[in-house]
Amino acid sequence: MFRSVMVASMVTGLRAADPHPDMWLVVCLNPLCFGLAHVHHCIEKVERGWDWFSAVASTLVQFTYTSIFGCIATLLFMRTGSIYSAIWSHVICNYAGLPDTGFMYPRSADWHLFSYSRLLHRYRFLHLGLHALGLVLFAVLIMPATVTTASSTASIHWTAL
Numbered sequence: 001m002f003r004s005v006m007v008a009s010m011v012t013g014l015r016a017a018d019p020h021p022d023m024w025l026v027v028c029l030n031p032l033c034f035g036l037a038h039v040h041h042c043i044e045k046v047e048r049g050w051d052w053f054s055a056v057a058s059t060l061v062q063f064t065y066t067s068i069f070g071c072i073a074t075l076l077f078m079r080t081g082s083i084y085s086a087i088w089s090h091v092i093c094n095y096a097g098l099p100d101t102g103f104m105y106p107r108s109a110d111w112h113l114f115s116y117s118r119l120l121h122r123y124r125f126l127h128l129g130l131h132a133l134g135l136v137l138f139a140v141l142i143m144p145a146t147v148t149t150a151s152s153t154a155s156i157h158w159t160a161l
Contacts, residue, residue, distance in 0.1 A: 002034060002037070003030060003034065003070070003073060003074060003077060003083075003086060004077065004083050004086075006030050006033055006034070007026060007030055007074060007077060007078060010025075010026045010029065010030060011023075011026055011078075014026065023078060026074065026078065027071055027074050027075050027078065028071060030070060030071075030074045031066065031067040031068075031069070031070025031071050031073075031074060032067060032070075034066065034067075034070050035063045035066050035067045035070065036063075038059075038062065038063070038066065039059060039063065041059055041062070042055045042056055042058075042059035043055075045058065045059070065098065069089075069090075069093050072089060072142075073085075073086040073089050073090060074086070075142065075146075076089055076142075076146065079143075079146035080146060099131055101128075103120035103121045103124055103127065104121070104124050104128075105121075
């Protein structure tokens with residue numbers, strides 16, 4: 001809800017100043033507003049006993065992650081004109097989480113012989129390469145994959161760049 005209200009407000013405000021605003025400005029600024037609304041968690045962590053460095057580092061990681069995801073969700077919402085695309089991407093993102101990179105570092109000799117991390121450690125660079133390839137393909141294909149809805153009347157916020 002926050003995202004859809006913020007997008008509508010930003011687009012309306014930008015269009016008041018310029019009839020053809022740069023929609024990428026909304027895609028990039030909206031998540032920053034959402035991320036800033038969660039910075040108070042840093043203070044809560046310190047009050048629970050975290051040291052300042054750990055609290056700030058944790059909050060920065062969370063802010064960065066949510067901002068990147070926010071750009072994707074905002075872009076999907078603006079391109080499709082439907083909040084459901086942002087909701088489903090949020091569900092998928094929450095389910096998948098950040099990639100587990102525990103396989104990158106060798107463990108002690110008592111590592112279980114058939115553990116997932118031990119088996120993947122041998123192929124760690126291939127695994128990371130596949131992650132990178134997935135990110136590149138996502139970045140390249142997100143605009144063409146949403147072009148039909150962005151050019152239709154379903155998208156009330158997106159204007160051609």
